[in-house]
Amino acid sequence: MNLFRLMKAALVALMVIGSTLPALAVQPDEVLADPALEERARELSKGLRCLVCQNESIDESNAALARELRLVVRERLVEGDSDAEVIDFLVERYGEFVLLKPRTDGWNILLWATGPVLFLIALGVGAVYIRSRSNAAAPAEAGLSEAERARLKEILKQE
Numbered sequence: 001m002n003l004f005r006l007m008k009a010a011l012v013a014l015m016v017i018g019s020t021l022p023a024l025a026v027q028p029d030e031v032l033a034d035p036a037l038e039e040r041a042r043e044l045s046k047g048l049r050c051l052v053c054q055n056e057s058i059d060e061s062n063a064a065l066a067r068e069l070r071l072v073v074r075e076r077l078v079e080g081d082s083d084a085e086v087i088d089f090l091v092e093r094y095g096e097f098v099l100l101k102p103r104t105d106g107w108n109i110l111l112w113a114t115g116p117v118l119f120l121i122a123l124g125v126g127a128v129y130i131r132s133r134s135n136a137a138a139p140a141e142a143g144l145s146e147a148e149r150a151r152l153k154e155i156l157k158q159e
Contacts, residue, residue, distance in 0.1 A: 032074055041074050044086055048073070049100045057100055069098075 032038040042059060048069060050061035058066040058073075069090070076086045090098050096108070104112050144152065 032078065037074070037077050040083060041070070041077055044073050044077075044083055045070055047087075047100050048090060049098050051094060051098065 032041060045059035046057050048058045050056045050058050050063055050066040050069075052063035052065050053061045056066075058069045072090070073086055076089060081089070087099070096102055102108055102111075
């Protein structure tokens with residue numbers, strides 16, 4: 001019985017430790033000989049989306065397309081491309097969806113600005129609505145004659 005509990009605890013510990021380690025899918029045959037280029041490739045790979053998995057970077061994905069993208073990144077770096085040129089090449093080839101963090105220029109600025117602009121419009125509409133409700137809630141006695149006011153006071157005193 002104690003052995004079973006010990007094995008169960010060890011299994012849980014291994015699962016916890018395994019889930020905290022990064023799941024890097026870079027194969028040994030992909031690694032570049034130059035450590036500086038390899039570090040650049042790894043940094044670029046962390047910002048590129050796996051087009052198969054879609055919520056993982058190509059650095060973490062085991063998909064065949066992710067492997068091909070990692071190889072393309074490394075090829076471009078070996079050819080002498082800058083980081084920006086590698087990213088531009090992949091965006092031109094696969095579209096901006098390949099970027100895990102979309103750019104905030106060009107037409108994308110419209111998408112980035114839409115949320116805050118709509119929030120400000122909603123605040124304005126809400127303020128106008130509340131202001132109009134407070135004006136409508138003015139005392140009902142404002143349009144009454146003296147006789148009507150006196151009658152209203154009598155009715156309220158009876159209740």
